[in-house]
Amino acid sequence: MTTAPADVEKTITEFLNRVDKMPPSLTADLALYADGIGLDSLETAELSAILEDEHGTDPFNDGEMPETVGDILAFYAASA
Amino acid sequence: MSAVPDSTQRVVIVTGGSRGLGAGIVRSYLDSGDLVATCARSITPEVEAWMADPETADRFLWAPADLSKVEDADAFVKAVVEKWKRIDVLINNAGVARDGIHSLFSDDDIDTVVDLNIKGTLYVSRAVSRRMLARRSGSIVNISSIVGLSGYRGLATYSATKAALDGLTRALARELGSRGIVVNGIAPGYLRTEMSHGLDEDQLNQIVRRTPAGRLGDPEDIARVCQFLTGPGNSYLTGQVIVVDGGLTS
Numbered sequence: 001m002t003t004a005p006a007d008v009e010k011t012i013t014e015f016l017n018r019v020d021k022m023p024p025s026l027t028a029d030l031a032l033y034a035d036g037i038g039l040d041s042l043e044t045a046e047l048s049a050i051l052e053d054e055h056g057t058d059p060f061n062d063g064e065m066p067e068t069v070g071d072i073l074a075f076y077a078a079s080a
Numbered sequence: 081m082s083a084v085p086d087s088t089q090r091v092v093i094v095t096g097g098s099r100g101l102g103a104g105i106v107r108s109y110l111d112s113g114d115l116v117a118t119c120a121r122s123i124t125p126e127v128e129a130w131m132a133d134p135e136t137a138d139r140f141l142w143a144p145a146d147l148s149k150v151e152d153a154d155a156f157v158k159a160v161v162e163k164w165k166r167i168d169v170l171i172n173n174a175g176v177a178r179d180g181i182h183s184l185f186s187d188d189d190i191d192t193v194v195d196l197n198i199k200g201t202l203y204v205s206r207a208v209s210r211r212m213l214a215r216r217s218g219s220i221v222n223i224s225s226i227v228g229l230s231g232y233r234g235l236a237t238y239s240a241t242k243a244a245l246d247g248l249t250r251a252l253a254r255e256l257g258s259r260g261i262v263v264n265g266i267a268p269g270y271l272r273t274e275m276s277h278g279l280d281e282d283q284l285n286q287i288v289r290r291t292p293a294g295r296l297g298d299p300e301d302i303a304r305v306c307q308f309l310t311g312p313g314n315s316y317l318t319g320q321v322i323v324v325d326g327g328l329t330s
Contacts, residue, residue: 042213042255049210 001054003076011054012047012069019043028070036068089139090114090310091164093157095147095204096174098124100273101223104299105171105306110136112307117160119145119152120174147174147200148192157207166215169310170208172201172245173223175238182236190237197241205252212261219310220256222249222265223302226325229267242267246321253319262318264309269325271297293326301326 001007009026016022021037023030030036032044039047048060051072059066059075066072085091090109097106097118103126109116110130116139118127123144130140143159145152160167175197178189205220212218227235228242249265256263270279270287279287288295305324309317323329 042259045210046213046216046259049214052210053214 003055003057003080005073005077008051008055008073008076011051012072015047015050019046026069028068028073030069031067032069032072033067085115085164085166088113090168091160091166092116092169092171092310093160093167093204093208094118094171094173095200096120098122098127098142101268101271101299101302102171102173103127104273105173105303106130106140108300108303108307109169110139113139114169115139115141115164117141117143117156117163119143119147119156121146146196147204148195150199150203153200153203154207157204157211161211167208167211168218170205170212170218170220171223171306171310172204172221174200174204175223175241177235177238179234179238181234185237193237193241197238198244201245201248205248209252209256209261213256213259216260218256218261219314220252220261220263221306221309222246222263224249224265224267224321226267226269226323226329229321229323230329249321250319257318260315262309262314264318265321266302266305266309267321267323267325268302269297269323269328271299271302273299287328291326291328292330295326297324297326 013022013026016037023037032039044060048058052058055076057079059072062075066075092109092114094102094106094116096102098120102118106116106118121144127142130136131142141160141163143156145156147153176193178193201222222245224242224245227239228246231239246265249263253263284296302324305322
């Protein structure tokens with residue numbers, strides 16, 4: 001899969017449905033952790049692995065942890 | 081060339097599978113029809129035979145790697161995923177032993193044993209568990225040793241690293257259990273392999289006399305337990321270290 005925003009969003013959406021944490025709408029400013037989607041540490045590791053599998057790279061292993069959905073999209077946009 | 085494996089074939093990584101116990105485990109998974117990848121620092125006649133045999137060549141991947149280096153560990157796991165798309169089973173077997181009274185043990189020997197036995201295992205487990213998490217399935221077996229439980233004179237560093245693997249087994253089982261990944265350890269007793277070469281003939285004979293089974297272990301004894309722990313029927317036995325020593329420590 002490419003690193004185009006639509007493809008990355010599709011990966012995130014499929015993952016959130018899998019862990020039953022899909023919000024009513026997926027917006028860029030939505031926080032990934034406690035005050036937003038509520039991913040725990042294991043779910044974060046799963047998302048990290050799935051993003052790497054699907055898109056070849058992974059923002060969580062790049063030194064700075066993404067805080068929002070927008071941070072993930074920005075990582076792929078910057079590396080495109 | 082990359083290929084998607086048959087759904088009945090497991091993709092198996094056995095670290096340190098070029099000789100001794102590791103080679104016995106590789107052979108067992110090749111015999112059960114699986115796709116097997118292994119690595120070690122140097123190639124051996126066993127590895128060359130598997131690469132040349134038409135029966136195994138397409139199901140066997142070899143790569144030279146020093147797993148105490150994180151870049152080698154990551155590159156090896158990546159090569160397996162690129163070839164076969166997934167990893168179903170990881171057998172953390174790579175290890176090294178140095179013997180000597182601890183108060184005289186060199187810095188180099190401590191580093192060599194700790195770097196491969198602990199850090200190498202952590203590097204490979206991290207890379208592989210990411211792939212297993214993404215698929216929500218997998219089996220990991222850490223090969224430790226009864227000396228990690230009982231200790232052995234002259235093997236302080238090695239014993240410490242094997243006890244560390246038992247801790248890793250329990251922690252990873254707790255961490256990954258909810259995602260369908262089982263993690264166990266096997267603590268072999270004394271085997272008839274190169275790793276027993278630090279023991280002299282008198283010591284080995286003494287061990288045989290004290291062993292209820294009346295013999296040293298063979299790699300096949302350990303491989304059978306690996307197959308059981310990583311078989312499709314096992315989804316409930318996790319976080320355990322199984323002692324396979326002919327009854328020596330019973």
